[in-house]
Amino acid sequence: MNDVILSIKDLKTYFPVHKSKGQMVYVKAVDQVNLDINQGEIMGLVGESGSGKSTIAYTLMGMYKPVGGEIIFQGQNINVLNNKRPLSLKKNLQIVFQDPGSSLNGQHNIRQILELPLKVHKIVPKEELSDRVSELLQMVELSPAYMYKTPGAIGGGERQMVSIARALACNPKFVILDEPTSALDVSIQAKIINMLIKLQQKRQLTYLFITHDLSLMRNIATRVAIMYLGKVCEIAKTGDFFKNPLHPYTNMLLSSIPVISDEEEELRPKKIVSSGEIPSPVNIPPGCSFHMRCPLRMEICSQIDPVMQEMTPGHFVRCHACQGG
Amino acid sequence: MNTNPLTNSEIILPSVSYRLKEGMRKNWYKFSRNKLSVIGLGIVLAVVLTAVFAPLLSPYPLHAEKFVDYQNANLPPSGHYFFGTDVFGRDIVTRIFFSLRGALVMAILVLSISVPVGVFLGLVAGYFKGHWIETVIMRVTDIFLAVPPLLLALAIAAVLEPNLTNAMIAVTIMWWPWYTRLVYGMASSFKNEYFVIGAELIGASKGHILFREILPNCLSPIFTKMALDVGWVILIGASLSFVGLGEQPPTPALGQMVADGSRYMPDSWWMTIFPSLAIVIIILGFNLLGDGVRDMLAKGEKGNE
Amino acid sequence: MSDHPLLEINDLQVWYQTFDGYSKVLEGINLYVGRGEKIGLVGEAGCGKTTSMRAVLRILPEGQAYIPQGKILFHSQDILNMNDRELQGVRTKGISMIFQEPSAALNPVFTVGTQITDIIKYSESGKGMSKSKIKEMAIQAIKEVMIPDAERIFDCYPNQLSGGMKQRICIAMAIVTPRELLIADEPGTALDVTIQDQVHKTLKALVEKKGMSLIMITHSLGVARELADRIYVMYAGNIVEVAKAKELFSHPQHPYTLGLMASVPRLSGGGLAEGIYGQIPDYLHPPQGCRFHPRCPQAKEKCRLEKPPIIDLGGGHQVACFPNLEV
Numbered sequence: 001m002n003d004v005i006l007s008i009k010d011l012k013t014y015f016p017v018h019k020s021k022g023q024m025v026y027v028k029a030v031d032q033v034n035l036d037i038n039q040g041e042i043m044g045l046v047g048e049s050g051s052g053k054s055t056i057a058y059t060l061m062g063m064y065k066p067v068g069g070e071i072i073f074q075g076q077n078i079n080v081l082n083n084k085r086p087l088s089l090k091k092n093l094q095i096v097f098q099d100p101g102s103s104l105n106g107q108h109n110i111r112q113i114l115e116l117p118l119k120v121h122k123i124v125p126k127e128e129l130s131d132r133v134s135e136l137l138q139m140v141e142l143s144p145a146y147m148y149k150t151p152g153a154i155g156g157g158e159r160q161m162v163s164i165a166r167a168l169a170c171n172p173k174f175v176i177l178d179e180p181t182s183a184l185d186v187s188i189q190a191k192i193i194n195m196l197i198k199l200q201q202k203r204q205l206t207y208l209f210i211t212h213d214l215s216l217m218r219n220i221a222t223r224v225a226i227m228y229l230g231k232v233c234e235i236a237k238t239g240d241f242f243k244n245p246l247h248p249y250t251n252m253l254l255s256s257i258p259v260i261s262d263e264e265e266e267l268r269p270k271k272i273v274s275s276g277e278i279p280s281p282v283n284i285p286p287g288c289s290f291h292m293r294c295p296l297r298m299e300i301c302s303q304i305d306p307v308m309q310e311m312t313p314g315h316f317v318r319c320h321a322c323q324g325g
Numbered sequence: 326m327n328t329n330p331l332t333n334s335e336i337i338l339p340s341v342s343y344r345l346k347e348g349m350r351k352n353w354y355k356f357s358r359n360k361l362s363v364i365g366l367g368i369v370l371a372v373v374l375t376a377v378f379a380p381l382l383s384p385y386p387l388h389a390e391k392f393v394d395y396q397n398a399n400l401p402p403s404g405h406y407f408f409g410t411d412v413f414g415r416d417i418v419t420r421i422f423f424s425l426r427g428a429l430v431m432a433i434l435v436l437s438i439s440v441p442v443g444v445f446l447g448l449v450a451g452y453f454k455g456h457w458i459e460t461v462i463m464r465v466t467d468i469f470l471a472v473p474p475l476l477l478a479l480a481i482a483a484v485l486e487p488n489l490t491n492a493m494i495a496v497t498i499m500w501w502p503w504y505t506r507l508v509y510g511m512a513s514s515f516k517n518e519y520f521v522i523g524a525e526l527i528g529a530s531k532g533h534i535l536f537r538e539i540l541p542n543c544l545s546p547i548f549t550k551m552a553l554d555v556g557w558v559i560l561i562g563a564s565l566s567f568v569g570l571g572e573q574p575p576t577p578a579l580g581q582m583v584a585d586g587s588r589y590m591p592d593s594w595w596m597t598i599f600p601s602l603a604i605v606i607i608i609l610g611f612n613l614l615g616d617g618v619r620d621m622l623a624k625g626e627k628g629n630e
Numbered sequence: 631m632s633d634h635p636l637l638e639i640n641d642l643q644v645w646y647q648t649f650d651g652y653s654k655v656l657e658g659i660n661l662y663v664g665r666g667e668k669i670g671l672v673g674e675a676g677c678g679k680t681t682s683m684r685a686v687l688r689i690l691p692e693g694q695a696y697i698p699q700g701k702i703l704f705h706s707q708d709i710l711n712m713n714d715r716e717l718q719g720v721r722t723k724g725i726s727m728i729f730q731e732p733s734a735a736l737n738p739v740f741t742v743g744t745q746i747t748d749i750i751k752y753s754e755s756g757k758g759m760s761k762s763k764i765k766e767m768a769i770q771a772i773k774e775v776m777i778p779d780a781e782r783i784f785d786c787y788p789n790q791l792s793g794g795m796k797q798r799i800c801i802a803m804a805i806v807t808p809r810e811l812l813i814a815d816e817p818g819t820a821l822d823v824t825i826q827d828q829v830h831k832t833l834k835a836l837v838e839k840k841g842m843s844l845i846m847i848t849h850s851l852g853v854a855r856e857l858a859d860r861i862y863v864m865y866a867g868n869i870v871e872v873a874k875a876k877e878l879f880s881h882p883q884h885p886y887t888l889g890l891m892a893s894v895p896r897l898s899g900g901g902l903a904e905g906i907y908g909q910i911p912d913y914l915h916p917p918q919g920c921r922f923h924p925r926c927p928q929a930k931e932k933c934r935l936e937k938p939p940i941i942d943l944g945g946g947h948q949v950a951c952f953p954n955l956e957v
Binding site: 049189193213264 | 675792823824827828849851852853856889893894895897898899900902904
């Protein structure tokens with residue numbers, strides 16, 4: 001289906017840092033991002049630190065107030081802070097955080113944690129709360145015996161599964177997953193990802209899946225967007241993205257990831273090797289923010305910031321070199 | 326899913342009593358690792374039991390009320406009067422035992438009012454940081470904290486009629502700001518924790534967030550401080566009664582006994598020394614207990630969970 | 631390998647004391663590193679890899695960690711029996727270690743230059759060296775870890791540097807005085823993937839140039855594949871498999887290794903495998919027999935009763951498993 005469920009237009013989230021010579025200096029965490037997410041797809045958002053991927057997630061949830069732009073969810077502009085949002089919106093838009101250690105209250109047991117969304121949104125009457133909590137635990141393949149354990153007594157993978165159960169408890173339509181498995185081991189990651197995919201198919205959810213791990217993205221996302229220093233560099237369907245990566249940063253990222261088989265080695269771009277440091281987001285160089293590290297840089301790259309262009313259907317890139325100068 | 330042919334999993338839901346017992350066992354282990362804390366607990370228990378059972382334990386219970394016996398006044402410690410007698414012939418052991426009652430009652434009442442008030446204000450101020458309500462609460466707190474504690478208590482008690490109740494009111498008024506400041510720091514940092522943000526994003530009410538999410542995480546330092554504070558309230562109470570602003574005679578109060586006896590130093594040394602020692606031991610006991618409570622409630626140790 | 635390996639760990643057991651008894655983390659591991667060899671120690675969280683390396687340098691928490699048996703031989707001398715002076719010699723001339731969190735390893739109130747020169751000053755080779763010579767050595771070390779503008783960085787404080795640079799300074803600190811063995815405990819985990827790649831490449835080049843041996847602790851098979859000559863796979867306090875890197879990836883034998891490799895998402899796509907059923911055992915009550923048997927898809931009755939033997943498959947490839955596999 002091609003209904004757009006979430007549309008981000010020209011989103012800008014800036015954080016004031018300090019004043020310099022009377023002017024306020026900002027960290028442009030998210031700088032004019034445009035992204036449309038379709039109902040039922042898993043949109044992948046890739047980037048390293050400073051790319052703004054987590055900031056976008058938090059802005060969508062209303063934790064930060066954007067400086068400019070619009071967020072249109074199910075046809076309505078939801079560009080307000082979280083505490084001013086209606087309960088129905090909070091029900092439909094949920095998030096799973098990265099760190100399983102701090103996203104659950106250590107003083108509560110699992111039952112209390114899972115009952116909270118059920119109670120707030122009045123999903124089931126009081127008598128059925130306990131049963132529904134059991135169901136939620138079984139949905140994420142945990143035994144009901146976990147109800148009285150505290151987060152400290154269970155492993156990181158299981159805590160993350162509880163976070164996922166909590167996010168899905170109120171039957172949302174859209175779930176943002178902010179690096180849900182980055183803090184976990186690979187064997188647990190596999191279980192959680194498979195469970196997430198199953199749940200998405202069963203409940204026809206839409207995911208915004210954020211990670212820095214491109215190999216993981218390859219296996220879970222339907223479309224991928226890659227970000228660098230607050231701007232989107234490339235958007236494409238997963239297959240196109242990996243078969244034909246255009247942006248030099250995409251290539252740099254792909255060539256850096258460690259792989260475990262020779263056939264994957266073949267898939268990695270050879271010509272572009274990572275170099276240089278990610279500049280501080282306060283001092284973004286003029287022109288294209290990537291030009292200092294870019295092996296394909298041209299004269300124009302240090303002067304004019306490139307704009308997003310569709311190179312092949314569904315495959316967008318923001319780069320002078322790719323767009324043919 | 327890979328199936329394992331060897332293990333059978335059983336689901337056992339732990340009962341409430343099992344969970345409680347396990348919790349108590351673990352807490353006792355952490356508490357008792359330091360022998361001094363156990364000594365502190367012993368002292369505190371002795372103080373509490375003595376206070377409760379004072380009429381039964383004291384050799385001369387009547388000496389705690391209106392009583393004079395000039396024949397036996399000013400006697401040094403002996404077999405009859407273990408700590409000697411005061412100018413009115415009253416047994417000092419008995420008077421110390423009975424004075425513990427007033428001291429503990431004061432501590433309990435002062436803390437049961439000042440702690441909830443202080444904690445509530447601290448939670449609100451910390452969570453609504455940046456809001457005008459935070460400014461109001463914290464500036465008022467600052468004003469109270471700026472005045473030297475004892476001076477504040479003295480001023481209030483002096484304005485009101487000198488008796489135990491008003492001494493308690495005075496101490497309560499000067500005590501709540503310490504808890505506000507303690508909880509304010511914790512609440513304002515917990516406010517940014519992911520589990521609090523998560524609860525906000527789910528749509529929980531402010532009350533839930535303050536009392537069910539943030540407060541449970543603040544309890545350890547609060548309880549630790551409370552354990553230590555019992556001793557300190559008793560000390561402040563003794564200071565007040567030392568200048569005559571607490572329990573009025575003939576009801577015994579530790580500070581009052583120290584003051585009265587100080588006039589007869591060093592000849593009738595027992596009249597001051599024993600009540601002073603009593604104060605020291607009480608404070609020491611609660612301090613050691615407080616250390617133990619802190620060890621028990623401290624989190625994040627390897628091998629504990 | 632010519633003669634004795636540089637470092638040899640024999641049958642090492644490490645237990646931690648807890649409220650409920652002893653947590654028997656390491657169950658008798660055997661490991662060796664030759665001169666100039668790069669070893670990968672791969673395992674997931676909680677398998678004991680950090681514990682084993684901390685035991686080598688004897689930096690386990692005192693009072694809590696207990697070593698019931700085992701030998702750690704460095705140049706054929708048992709580190710566990712060394713006195714303070716000999717141990718100090720090992721720590722200053724023999725083995726150095728870099729950790730996962732560079733910000734935690736660097737003192738925030740001193741410049742990185744001071745921290746590097748301190749190492750030189752208090753080492754044996756640095757005794758009696760002039761201040762300028764020490765500074766020269768430090769700047770040379772900073773240059774060797776591929777940090778441009780070394781003189782300026784020398785005077786910087788750690789908080790002025792990025793994560794990647796801090797980690798490289800830690801590497802510089804570890805190699806500024808001559809060492810024979812470098813233990814790296816997941817040095818790239820806290821860094822971005824492009825920076826991690828650079829740090830690993832720098833580390834590899836440096837270690838090869840100086841002829842040092844390297845033990846690389848990581849949870850990522852991909853990282854081990856890039857850096858190591860030989861790889862040890864660890865699970866629940868045991869070495870379950872060891873082989874030369876190429877051999878391990880082309881012919882993995884142990885069910886855990888197989889499960890681990892299957893769980894790694896592939897760049898070629900194709901979806902993810904199911905992962906490995908179950909979770910790591912409770913070290914207070916570890917399973918009898920093979921510690922992996924509760925999760926093993928090929929487990930038999932024997933696995934529950936006896937400890938698996940170490941099977942030698944030739945060419946340095948060994949597996950700790952009963953010989954009943956189909957592969």
